[in-house]
Amino acid sequence: MVATSSPGAHLRHRSERIEPVPTSPPIRVAIVGGGRGGTALLDALHQIGTIEIVGIIDKDPSAPGLRRAQEINVTIYDRVADLIKIPGLNLVMDLTGDPAMKSVLQEQLMPETDLVSGQTSRLLRALVRHESALQTELLHAEKLAGIGSFAAGIAHDMNNPLQLILGLAENLTEETDLDAVHLQARDIIDAVKRTTAICRDLTSYSRRASLQQDCLIAVNGKLDEALKIARYAVALQDIEIRKLYQPDVVVKGNPDELLHVFVNLITNAVQAMEHHGTLTLETKAMADATQVRVSDTGSGIAPELLGRIFEPFFTTKPPGKGTGLGLYNIKNVIHHMNGTIEVESHVGRGSTFVLTFPSESSAGERKTPS
């Protein structure tokens, strides 16, 4: 049983179709202007399954929107006339703010093509910016809500070294053997360092995802970091952890957001196993894609629920135990990275979440109009 979520496509079910997914032809959109507004709009529309971005144009070849278009395989045009004559084009979005461009478009557009420009474009840009800010807030809020479930793990990991420190310090007040004093003082220093590391890990994880440009992320290291964080949320002592890492696997994205994705997937996997089973983390670099697989041997997901797991506020956890935003946010982060997320699940046997990203060598290829 498989469910897929990818940018440009709503959830699809493969192998077994649960119910017919209504299909209607996508809205074919062209974007004129690749500045900040055009880039933001490109990113937003790219994630909507019912919209097909057929092309983009900007007179500045180094415009950020054109770079982004290359990354997500949207065709870049050199002439406005070529772009707006694409057969079946429904809508042209002019984000240049240039009245001359608006009048040219109004004159040359085919009757069946609508135009969005001027103040309407500005309004649209403002809405896209607002939606993007909300997504960021939602991701952070969901992460903070998740950290609430770390309390037991943090208390366990903090109070154990504190018990050692207290016990040794009490003993030192009466200890007369100098060698024993040195040994116990060293144990205290080590215990303090362990406690400090817990605080460092958690303060780093709980901060807001940095707004830095996407960068190359070493996936194996990020998965290991996520395991360290996830152990505060779920007990890993009885979980067998298999790491099938291919060396030097990288993806492009926001490292803080990817860490959050991995922590969520690992936490879900362990919870599905009710703390007994095998967690497999696998990374693989293929010719044109990079894949990360997170598998568990847990309860699996019922077929009738599989198609809904990426919906916002959908959860099978008891009230107060989950926000229902975890997988929804994961899907958004993966889509922002131009990746896809697919789930294979069998009730009673477990689930595998497969994350597929464009490989770094293929992501930057320029696609030119035919």
Next chain:
Amino acid sequence: MSEFKSGFFVGGESSNGRVLIVDDEPDIRKVVRMTLQKAGYDVLEAENGEKAIEVINSGENRLLLDVIICDIRMPKVNGIEAIAYFRQNYPRVPLIVLTGFPDTDMATSLLRQGVVDYLVKPVEGDKLKASVARAMEQRELAHL
């Protein structure tokens, strides 16, 4: 203090009592052992519930054991499962919980099940010794 052998308590009148500490953290077992041995107790250790059950069922330990100190969050057989086993099979041996995570609901539930004390780490040596001493009194009453 009576002679201590690895894995077995040895009977003798000189010991203040025989305590089994069950915790997955070697550091915790070490420091609890240190505190209790200085107070005249014999101490055996187990790293999880499964090992604890093995230790109790070894030799005459089940007869000589006076108090069990048990953590909650442990691999294999965790504290909750282990405590249920101890209460069922060794109802006369007093149990003290020593946990890193204070949880009021769990504390209430465990005390209802007959656990004599619920201590949250870090606990001072004097408090731990007082708790073990109270448990010893209960153990002696159980023998009457």
